[in-house]
Amino acid sequence: MSQEFTIDDLKRILLEGAGADEGVDLDSDILDTDFEELGYESLALLETGGRIEREYGISFDDDTLAENRTPRALVATVNALLKDAVGV
Amino acid sequence: MTAKVVITGIGVATPNGLGVDDYWAATRVGKNAIGPVTRFDAAQYPSKLAGEIHDFTAEDHLPSRLIPQTDRMTRLALVAADCAFEDAGVKPGDIPEFDMGVVTASASGGFEFGQNELKKLWGQGSQYVSAYQSFAWFYAVNSGQISIRNGMRGPSGVVVSDQAGGLDAIAQARRQIRKGSKLIFSGGFDASICPWGWVAQLAGGLMSTDENPERAYLPFDTDANGYVPGEGGALLILEDAEAARGRGATNIYGEIAGYGATFDPKPGSGREPGLRRAIEAALADAGLTAGDIDVVFADAAGTPELDRVEADAISAVFGPGGVPVTAPKTMTGRLYSGAAPVDVVAAVLAMREGLIPPTTNVTLSPEYDIDLVTGSARTAPVRAALVLARGYGGFNSAVVVRAAD
Numbered sequence: 291m292s293q294e295f296t297i298d299d300l301k302r303i304l305l306e307g308a309g310a311d312e313g314v315d316l317d318s319d320i321l322d323t324d325f326e327e328l329g330y331e332s333l334a335l336l337e338t339g340g341r342i343e344r345e346y347g348i349s350f351d352d353d354t355l356a357e358n359r360t361p362r363a364l365v366a367t368v369n370a371l372l373k374d375a376v377g378v
Numbered sequence: 379m380t381a382k383v384v385i386t387g388i389g390v391a392t393p394n395g396l397g398v399d400d401y402w403a404a405t406r407v408g409k410n411a412i413g414p415v416t417r418f419d420a421a422q423y424p425s426k427l428a429g430e431i432h433d434f435t436a437e438d439h440l441p442s443r444l445i446p447q448t449d450r451m452t453r454l455a456l457v458a459a460d461c462a463f464e465d466a467g468v469k470p471g472d473i474p475e476f477d478m479g480v481v482t483a484s485a486s487g488g489f490e491f492g493q494n495e496l497k498k499l500w501g502q503g504s505q506y507v508s509a510y511q512s513f514a515w516f517y518a519v520n521s522g523q524i525s526i527r528n529g530m531r532g533p534s535g536v537v538v539s540d541q542a543g544g545l546d547a548i549a550q551a552r553r554q555i556r557k558g559s560k561l562i563f564s565g566g567f568d569a570s571i572c573p574w575g576w577v578a579q580l581a582g583g584l585m586s587t588d589e590n591p592e593r594a595y596l597p598f599d600t601d602a603n604g605y606v607p608g609e610g611g612a613l614l615i616l617e618d619a620e621a622a623r624g625r626g627a628t629n630i631y632g633e634i635a636g637y638g639a640t641f642d643p644k645p646g647s648g649r650e651p652g653l654r655r656a657i658e659a660a661l662a663d664a665g666l667t668a669g670d671i672d673v674v675f676a677d678a679a680g681t682p683e684l685d686r687v688e689a690d691a692i693s694a695v696f697g698p699g700g701v702p703v704t705a706p707k708t709m710t711g712r713l714y715s716g717a718a719p720v721d722v723v724a725a726v727l728a729m730r731e732g733l734i735p736p737t738t739n740v741t742l743s744p745e746y747d748i749d750l751v752t753g754s755a756r757t758a759p760v761r762a763a764l765v766l767a768r769g770y771g772g773f774n775s776a777v778v779v780r781a782a783d
Binding site for chain 2: 305307308309310312329333336337340343344
């Protein structure tokens with residue numbers, strides 16, 4: 291059975307790697323909010339991406355983080371990669 | 379254009395005090411803050427003492443967004459910047475963003491952050507290194523983070539000239555105000571009490587190896603045997619004097635009235651070191667003579683050769699015993715780029731109270747004919763002060779601070 295990556299996993303990793311902006315509540319409905327609006331610039335996403343890769347044993351393409359601009363998109367992409375990894 | 383540039387806000391964090399009130403309460407009574415290193419296990423190193431800041435928890439003051447991306451020195455600087463704004467009675471949005479800048483000094487950069495990431499690189503692999511290593515170690519990072527946090531997009535930069543940098547940055551800030559900026563943050567913070575920072579400083583060969591906190595850092599004493607490092611610094615808000623009065627600034631601490639900087643001649647040249655010329659240049663820039671200066675805050679290197687150079691320069695300009703000299707940094711250790719901005723703070727607070735803080739633990743060597751304020755503080759009217767700072771490798775800087783009225 292493949293491991294699942296959830297929005298809660300993403301929130302935990304965001305907080306560990308980059309913290310949270312004042313005035314941003316990660317526990318509100320953020321699934322479709324752009325990362326930039328949540329206060330995460332490219333470096334914060336790079337750090338977050340690196341932590342996800344390490345923890346879940348997957349690798350992103352160079353443009354994975356640029357293309358997945360919302361938590362929903364990133365969670366879906368990570369789960370697709372996890373599924374592929376199990377399928378190999 | 380030679381507008382008067384004044385200090386209107388202060389944020390200070392030193393081993394003997396956080397904030398202006400704490401710092402001065404400790405400094406005026408000579409409270410020692412040098413002790414055994416606790417930030418790492420220094421048992422295996424030849425130097426085991428430091429001036430550490432013990433009661434600072436960054437998470438109490440800064441958003442969690444800033445914690446993973448900042449070295450300790452940056453956290454201290456960001457909190458000091460907040461305090462300075464509050465002290466000045468200005469909010470970041472009160473002044474147009476391109477009229478405010480940040481010019482700080484840095485001697486080491488974020489060594490502790492960098493050390494942790496290098497450990498991950500060699501211990502776990504490159505994929506474990508924080509993305510924030512790209513800037514968190516960097517000399518300019520304090521200027522950058524203060525600028526971003528407070529929306530200050532005017533002229534900014536960093537000066538790297540070891541301890542002298544603390545004054546060089548203030549001078550650069552003054553230039554920017556004279557060119558038209560409304561408000562410039564200046565000063566410096568260093569905090570590299572970690573193994574990597576320690577060995578880097580040990581390599582200079584000037585750190586004290588004495589293990590007695592009261593005998594380890596003794597500038598101008600017969601037993602001078604090196605310096606003790608400390609962490610911390612100060613940030614000053616500098617403004618054009620008229621503009622500051624115009625906005626109703628309530629804390630006008632003093633004026634940055636003069637500045638001089640020189641570089642030492644090549645070692646072995648036999649030529650006189652540059653410190654005397656730096657002092658004379660600062661006095662000339664302020665339009666003052668030696669007799670106008672009420673106190674000198676010494677660089678106080680703590681090694682016999684460098685103490686000799688400084689005592690000779692002071693005596694050459696002021697005459698034997700011609701001016702009170704003090705080194706409150708004997709309480710905290712040398713704070714690198716933070717040292718001289720803290721001395722500028724001490725100078726304006728000395729003016730405010732009419733009290734020269736003491737040089738602690740030191741008995742003046744009969745070798746030097748300076749009037750060193752030892753033991754306890756000395757009551758004296760202070761209208762103008764000279765602050766000296768030297769950097770490893772030959773930097774000499776001097777700033778004259780004058781009462782503003």
